[in-house]
Amino acid sequence: MKRRSFFLLTSTFFVSVFISLFTFALSVSAQTTQVSGGVCGVGGVPTWTHWETTLTSSKIYSNPYADVKVQVTYTGPNGQTINGYAFWDGDNTFRLRAMFSTVGTWSWITTSSDTSNAGLHNRSGVVQAVSYCGTNSLYQHGYLKISANKRYLTYGDGTPFLWLGDTAWSAPIAGTQAEWESYVQKRKDQKFTVIQVGAGTGFLSRTKDRNGNAPFTGTGSAMKWNPAYWQEFEKKVRYANDQGLIVFITAVRELGLGFPATGADSAQVDLFAQNLAARLMGSFVVYSTFNDYWWTFNDDVAGNKLQTSTSVHLVSVHPEFTWQPAVTFHGKEWTDFAGVQSGAGWQHNPHLEEPTKPFSAELAIQQAIEFSLGLYNQAPTKPVINMEGPYDAKGLQEGNDPRYLSNYPVRAPRSVAYLSMLSGAKGFTYGANGIWNWGTDVSWIRPAWTFYEALNQTSATQMKYLFDFFSGMNWWDLVPSHNLVKNQSTNPLTKMVVSKTVDGNLGVAYLQNNTNIILDMTAFAGTMSALWFNPVTSMWQDDSLSVPNVGTYNFVKPSAWGDALLVLKRPTSSNDESSNGGILTTSNIIPDPSMELGTQVWRPSDYGSTVVNTVARTGTRSIKLTHDGTGSSSNPLHNITQAGIPGVTPGAEYVYTVYVRGDNIVGNGAGGKPLSVLRWRNGAGTALAKEMYMWAPYGTYSWMPMTIYLQAPSTAQKIDAGFRSWWDVTGGNSYWDDTSLDLRAFPNRGSLLASYQSESGTVSNGLIETAEPDYTGSGYLKPNDGGYVEWTTVSGGTSGGARIISARYSYEGMVKPVELFVNGISQGQQTPVATGRTSSWASLDWAVNLNPGNNTVRLKAIDFTAGPMLDKIDVYARGSGGGSGGGQGGQSPYGGAPWTIPGKIEAENYDMGGAGIAYADTTLGNAGSTYRSDDVDIWSIGGTGEIPYVGTTAAGEWLEYTVNVATAGEYKIDLRAVTALNGQQMRILVGGVDVTGAIAIPNTGNWESWTTISKTVNLNAGQQVLRLQMDSGSFNIDYLDIQRITPLSLPTVTLSAPVSVTSGTTTCTGTVGTSVPQSLTVGVTSPPLSGTQSPYNNTVWVIPGKIEAENYDVGGAGIAYSDNTAGNAGGFYRSDNVDLWISADTGGTYMVGATDTGEWLEYTVNVATAGQYTLNLRVATASTGRQVRVLANGVDITGAMVVPNTGGWQAWTTIGKTVNLNAGQQVLRLQMDSGSFNIDYLDIQRITPLSLPTVTLSAPVSVTSGTT
Structure with missing residues (x-):
């Protein structure tokens, strides 16, 4: 037996409680507060969401809480009225609050007990209520009330x-x-x-x-x-x-x-x-x-x-x-x-x-x-x-x-x-x-x-x-029927209870610690299917029992269980889709691999050569398919499908996961290529759009999860879920287990502010197409390599601030990232989760900050191959809460206050804000089920829950902590970690800058032997964000301890110019323990004036030699460089407009990236000797047709240098030219004839001229041309 955790379409039987209590403060204003999930309408207040407006008293009262009463009447679009009150909220402020139940125009008007108070009396307004279309059950369904029969x-x-x-x-x-x-x-x-x-x-x-x-x-x-x-x-x-x-x-x-x-x-x-x-x-x-x-x-x-x-x-x-x-x-x-x-x-x-x-x-x-x-x-x-x-x-x-x-x-x-x-x-x-x-x-x-x-x-x-x-049942129809128990105990601790529906089609009994229950079966509608449920483990008994409605029946509880529930259901042969296998019955019950809505278990209809097998990931069973190669691309065999599972919320996004594996596979799908297939249906059962696929990669010999994101079309109410044999596999087996479908949560989204269609933006290197269904607007962008869509009028409102930008995409597979830019600054790359088909859509969120007024937003496909189609972006207000999922309101420190440095930070106390904002985690849910309830996996040392730590890390995950550094300076970071594997590493970023480089986590021999790894870093003073970034996974982190390194107090020496300072090493001799290495800093009291070009670090580059591209001259835009976009998109190393990232080249440090046509960089150099030189440029690009040239003192010395497509943005190659350089100090310029390539360095080396022998001849001499 196993816990069933298959289909959880959470909009079915989940309900909430609202009804008559208050009519106090229904109000309307631009201060509308909206919850997560988005809205259907624009320009109004979504139904059943919070609305308020503020009234300002024109008079001062000694006790405004009690001295004045303000009533309000709301009139709805159908003439309905609601009466309420305003309330005092400090100073002269009074507020009206409300939720509106009906779409349409609502009006309101106040009456004050003090009619002379113009700020409170006879105030009025109008509110436009629009439909809510998010996934919050409260805002979907409205205030609680009492059922018609007054029972629930x-x-x-x-x-x-x-x-x-x-x-x-x-x-x-x-x-x-x-x-x-x-x-x-x-x-x-x-x-x-x-x-x-x-x-x-x-x-x-x-x-x-x-x-x-x-x-x-x-x-x-x-x-x-x-x-x-x-x-x-x-x-x-x-x-x-x-x-x-x-x-x-x-x-x-x-x-x-x-x-x-x-x-x-x-x-x-x-x-x-x-x-x-x-x-x-x-x-x-x-x-x-x-x-x-x-x-x-x-x-x-x-x-x-x-x-x-x-x-x-x-x-x-x-x-x-x-x-x-x-x-x-x-x-x-x-x-x-x-x-x-x-x-x-x-x-x-x-x-x-x-x-x-x-x-x-x-x-x-x-x-x-x-x-x-x-x-x-x-x-x-x-x-x-x-x-x-x-x-x-x-x-x-x-x-x-x-x-x-x-x-x-x-x-x-x-x-x-x-x-x-x-x-x-x-x-x-x-x-x-x-x-x-x-x-x-x-x-x-x-x-x-x-x-x-x-x-x-x-x-x-x-x-x-x-x-x-x-x-999973009609609990509201259950009626207490304890009289059906025929072996009732007189001891309260073993008393049994029974409820059943009036029609006798459902019955439920609870046994506290009893071994059996004898029930009068004549009260039921017919032959019943009986199954036991364990409330301690949520497991169901493997096999059901068919019991007729005749006389009494003695139901014996599973012997190893304590308390238990007995469920009696009237069998049914089919559900509302004729092609499916029906709900749980005596004859078709296969609990483990079935799909489930609540506790209603559904089985696939067409098993073909399928068997329910004991090779299972969890529990005891899985679906097994034996491949025979008799199918074709148009007729894949063994299509195991459960059709028309109801309970889908139209427009909602879902996460679908199924575990798969294969063994002894023969054919093109060697290693197993099991497919999972989904398809939406409307309420009438008509199939919508195209099937959505998930396929496991080759070599899937161990259980692995397959996951896709998918948004239900606006007319979808049901879903098909099935498993299929890859048609050209001629032998071997595939297995499926642990299927689940869950609603996606978007806790960081507030109200929907605006939408921008791809076809309304400026498209570069891509086409607007309409071939795939279910797009919004009049089309979607199909980008080529590096293609993008850009909008220049994305509104930040009058004050700008925190927003969520959500990109709607479709994505059939492969790992291809998408990058978002706001006002020229990258907001980071994200790799979308596949949607199963380019006709199936989902969304990808970034937390951003917008400027007041218009903003330029660019959505870019880094590499299109099998990559995402881009439909639109939605701009949401940032929500008002915190935490994974739950992180509305943007990022904030855990516990409310930034962590003080110097000090200790527990790894589990990462910021509030949710996924993509305060952390990134590659799996859903807290695998350790300890301390916090979002997706970060937190465990406890010794399993006691008393000393939590972050575990089950994976490459690409990260955690952020808002810190306040008391004093700028040098700090020692001690990282407490453990792993039983080799080759694990991570790094620490502060303010987006890598301050540690790769930190190796040594194999400590087991998962209990913790060790401390130390790094020395330089930190700026003030509040900033520290990020733990996992370069690889499979290690655990307990805490960071960051302490200041107290600098040695050195004497200050003041010298008058001219002064000559020569680098070198001085050896001092003293007693043991008194000698410490110390660097000497020489301060220059008259640095170059702003706007004057000078070499980086005041050091002229010597040629022959190597020049790192990121070390261009100081002087600013238009003097030392030219860059077409504001800000450093990479965010590393330097703070002006040149876009710098970390280079993955061998021996690389930083690189210049995001180059664009017309940009240039200059370097002050000193050529030791005039002559011929080899100029090598280290470059990378995933695009074709890129060009650059080099100028010396304004003279083009290379001509156009072709930068070849190297196959990736970190796949480095060297291109070279032979040039002639004059001796002495001069300025080299790297000039981009086109963009979209990266530069690591220039290496310029002299070509040594051939040394020819000298021949002395005496006249007369005859010289004849020719070859010797």
């Missing part, structure tokens, strides 16, 4: 929302933004959909947040909220929303905990509820009026205020863990759904603060079942959410928590979740000690986990398995 939560569009929550009660007041972002990313990866937080102090002793801000200031009538606190609170909410998570906020009132104020009266509670709802009107939140509240059941003030103030957010409660408050508040008109806390089994007296008996596992289990079932059957009908069961805790796992009885099982958090969900609850919230309290020491938690220990517990990963388990 849905999005605004009716899509069911599965509530999987986590408790982070103390995060707003105890956590930093960086900590919050790291936490949210982790929970997002684990499929959580809700984060539950407290609005105020909660159960901690903290009264201020980590920035020193308290929620409220003042007392009595002077009490007001502190805008600084609530602005930070809101940043956390907005970040969670941008990652697709809803925030459940408790509490508007916390009696006994001094919130919103000690002894707060109903007016203060009412005022806070109004303002909180107004502030979060543009966010996805759900409210609770109180938290763990048992003093009184009369909290109608806050509840009524929340519900009457809004119609967009849901309101519930998070009551104390006893039955009475749960059932009491269930009956309140203002609770939209029934919140219950089944708790940890602490039987509390409602009017006492101490427990009547310690925590009891039996009670915790019993209450999870009884509270969920009781509220499910309670009138009026409302959805039930179990918002808190027993927390996972260090003491629970170790069995030494004094609060728990000895028989409290470690599985309790997991068991309570399934028991609740199958007893009527339509959502569950997990908790872990260490998370809810944010690592803060709490007296009643002993022993305690740290925050990161709690964050990485496997129990949270098991919640992901729960989400995946229920997402």
Whole structure:
């Protein structure tokens, strides 16, 4: 058996929670904040995204929080109206916030309680709402609401929302933004959909947040909220929303905990509820009026205020863990759904603060079942959410928590979740000690986990398995049916639960620690296919069982399992595509190599000579194809296809991966050339565009992943996925395993600002074509070698700043990079991931900075051969968050502050900003599953999680760290690393300049023997970015320790001109330990004036000799050089406009690159002796027809020198000319007759003249011409 991780088309059963809570601040302005994913419309606010506008009070109030009330009414395109409020946000600033549910024109108008305030009263505006077309489920589907049958939560569009929550009660007041972002990313990866937080102090002793801000200031009538606190609170909410998570906020009132104020009266509670709802009107939140509240059941003030103030957010409660408050508040008109806390089994007296008996596992289990079932059957009908069961805790796992009885099982958090969900609850919230309290020491938690220990517990990963388990079925239709169990236990710790659909086509049972369950099968619709699921490992049993709906049946759980789930499904012979193999049934179940949508397993339809084989990468099975060579190019045999898998999001981008291998292959595909084939279909099942291919390279004798990126066409709703034999392979086998299809995330993108089609730009060395389908605009660029498209009017707006430029490309294969230039400066090369066909499209993002006004952007194909087609570029605002994926808002230091140098930097603390901005990693996901949740692979020394390090490195990966160097000077870098392989190396760049060169990582003998490698570097002072760049992979990095080398204090000697300084070596003799080498620096007090040409480093180049091309004269543009583009595109060595890169030539240092027609470089030289010289020029180019010439004092001495195509930009060759040079100082000029070649150096050597004998003759002499 194995974990199934195949097709995850995440737009199907994933749902979210919005509905009526607030109508406070719907507003409109140019300050629109947009989330990741992009928009369909331009010039408006995408539906269900944050909008706000600012109002400025024309009057000053002593307490603006309380002294004035501003109401707003929004009118939609269909005449619908929403009422809300503005809120005070400091000084004289008030804000309106909203989200718009419908495309069209919305208008708004305000009414102030102070009608004389012209800045607040009778203000109005118009907002244009446009369609949202990103991939964030919240912005796709809208605020939560209650289903038509009032049994579960849905999005605004009716899509069911599965509530999987986590408790982070103390995060707003105890956590930093960086900590919050790291936490949210982790929970997002684990499929959580809700984060539950407290609005105020909660159960901690903290009264201020980590920035020193308290929620409220003042007392009595002077009490007001502190805008600084609530602005930070809101940043956390907005970040969670941008990652697709809803925030459940408790509490508007916390009696006994001094919130919103000690002894707060109903007016203060009412005022806070109004303002909180107004502030979060543009966010996805759900409210609770109180938290763990048992003093009184009369909290109608806050509840009524929340519900009457809004119609967009849901309101519930998070009551104390006893039955009475749960059932009491269930009956309140203002609770939209029934919140219950089944708790940890602490039987509390409602009017006492101490427990009547310690925590009891039996009670915790019993209450999870009884509270969920009781509220499910309670009138009026409302959805039930179990918002808190027993927390996972260090003491629970170790069995030494004094609060728990000895028989409290470690599985309790997991068991309570399934028991609740199958007893009527339509959502569950997990908790872990260490998370809810944010690592803060709490007296009643002993022993305690740290925050990161709690964050990485496997129990949270098991919640992901729960989400995946229920997402693959119609969980919302399940009805508690415990009466079907015929061998029920009386012990709560072994009680079993069952739910089934009304039609009897689906049933689910949960066994805690039982060996078997006997079910009444007559309640089901017919013969059922039964299969066991392991909630600890997410593995399914290999074989299903067919059971008729007659009498009772004894289902025996797999013997090695603890708790388990039994799934009963009515078999079906086919799905909506007649050509596919159907969903999971008794006869066709092949779990391992099948494709999957949620937990619905689909098998390929045409197996031909295929067998399901035990040669598997993981688990026990794979698809095996035996080649017989009987096919043809028009009829490839053994086409194993699953057709029409539904759940595709139109326009979304996906990552498709499948592992392949071959053995004993005979024919043109020797070594295995297994194909994977994909094709889009519309809702009616009609095939779209062309098939997309992935093929493994020859020699694939070991399992390897094949990955492509692909964007679904705008009409796509389904996808075919298949495996195929390369038609001319005549023997051997190919295998496929572990197939997955996942949505691509673009966390760094904000709103789409503009698009620029290739056909609207200036094209060089390429053609605009229309042969391939699904391009945008009127065509796409098919570039030749070095071809590019350039736009000169890419807008940076009025202030410029950080942007994401995304290139839409199609790419059939090969490794051919694309380079982006902004205003002449390279933003780096990227190698696109193949899209499977030139008719299949994907996107490639660069993080850039644009100038105000127009910018020139060039997209260049370095080498076209099988390279990318270029459709357009999209310009996005940089997002507002951080972290891989999650890095909106651009690059920022981990923890919020730059690392100080001198100092130590832990490798795992690379910057926030996400892939391509703060790091580059060649594989998806954190392979070590430790510390952070993006794509960098972080492990822990000894596997304890306590000492993280970066591992599983690969060539081309890099990590960046924002640092602040206190003082310029010489530093020693100690790099802590380990590898068990030879030949590994990396380098360190600072500010884009290589400061170390290649650093060899020695083979330390194993993966546990760490060593320190040292380099001495020179660093400039100030804030800059340090990059760890992996030249090769397969080594691990723990930290960098960078310390200043204290310079020796040398005496200053002042000399008057003329002075003669002769280089040489002086030997000093002293006692052992007193002699150190020291270089002598001679300062020149009168350097050449700006604009005056002089040799580089004031050293005239001697001829005969070698001149490095990068050492052209000093003097600036038009004097010492001419370059057609602004800035050093390579970013190395020198800071003017000549484009310099690192040379890969043997013995090379730097090179001049990106040359262009008409450019030139000059060098002051001194020719020792007049005569004939050989002038050799070291060059490289991947283009043909390139030319250069050399001039001496303005005279062309070489004529045109042809630079041949060397086959690559770092494939170096030498071209030469014989020239005549005069003696003395003069200026040599390298002049580019054409561009697109690189230059490393000039080597000019004298040709020694032949020495002829002297013959002396006496007259008379006769000389006759001829040859001797």
